[in-house]
Amino acid sequence: MHEELRAALAGLLDGLPPKQAAQAVERLIANYRGRTPTDAPVLRDRADVAAYAAYRMPATFEAVRAALAAFAARVPDWSPATHVDIGGGTGAATWATAATWEGPRSTVLDWAQPALDLGRELAAKTLPDTTWQRAVIGEGLSVPAGTDLVTVSYVLGELRPEDRHAVVAAAATAARTVVLIEPGTPEGYLRIREARTQLTEAGLRIVAPCPHSDTCPITPGEDWCHFAARVNRSSLHRQVKGGSLPYEDEKFSYVAATTLDATPAPARIIRKPQLRKGQVLLDLCTARDGLQRTTVTKRHGTHYRDARDASWGDDWS
Secondary structure: OHHHHHHHHOOOOOOOOHHHHHHHHHHHHHHHOOOOOEOOOOOOOHHHHHHHHHHHHHHHHHHHHHHHHHHHOOOOOOOOOEEEEEOOOOOHHHHHHHHHOOOOEEEEEEOOHHHHHHHHHHHOOOOOOOEEEEOOOOOOOOOOOOEEEEEEEOOHHHEOHHHHHHHHHHHHHHEEEEEEEEEOOHHHHHHHHHHHHHHHHOOOEEEEOOOOOOOOOOOEOOEOOOEEEEEEOOHHHHHHHOOOOOEEEEEEEEEEEEOOOOOOOOEEEOOOOEEEOOEEEEEEEEOOOEEEEEEEEHHHOHHHHHHHHOOOOOEEO
């Protein structure tokens, strides 16, 4: 889906004055960071939507795909037949879902019609069976009962607390699997942590990234749980975001919960592994012992080779 999405986004800003695009991006950055909860759509018109798609879709796609891949690794014989993307805007999470599993029927719910319209245009050739539906994202939101997968990506920070709670409740009540993604900031982590508690109280089991469904062992204010996804920048992406590097790392926090018979990994690597001469230091979140650092040396044989190849966010056992 990388190349298909890149092709769909090509030429998106043609005809849009650079100053208008830059102003739209600046406002969207503030909203993306979750500092302006609102009860109105963030994306107001075609200029906003085009700037958003060029600025955020590649990074959102990679972050959601990473979260879905972590979940999919724990349920290798399962795939969703139905998918609802709450607050999906131009559909990045739907592209990520299609990149993870074959054949899900996706419905994108959003309250901004310009976002839905552009999302439909971008997906017309690659994801033609996707349904784009206008809906209020908050209290009163309804998700069809028995939906296999619900995604909510980079949305909770835009909502007032009561609407945030309503969205998570709607997902938890109706879906077999719920995957929530937020920016990898302390504030984004706290929103995921709050939603995680809501999901477990609704009876879902946490499958990723956590190795358990108990209370998160991180002390709020001292640290936060987040991961990184590599984003290859297209010329359009560099035009909108600035900078010269051909890539960037998108930091994100997430939780995946399910009613399926799924077992989380025994542990997960929660920081970039540190390579030393003859050893690898791994920071882990574990099912039994909470947060811990383990040192893997050459004496551990294949475990050492696995540790050298391991990445931030991987399972560990």
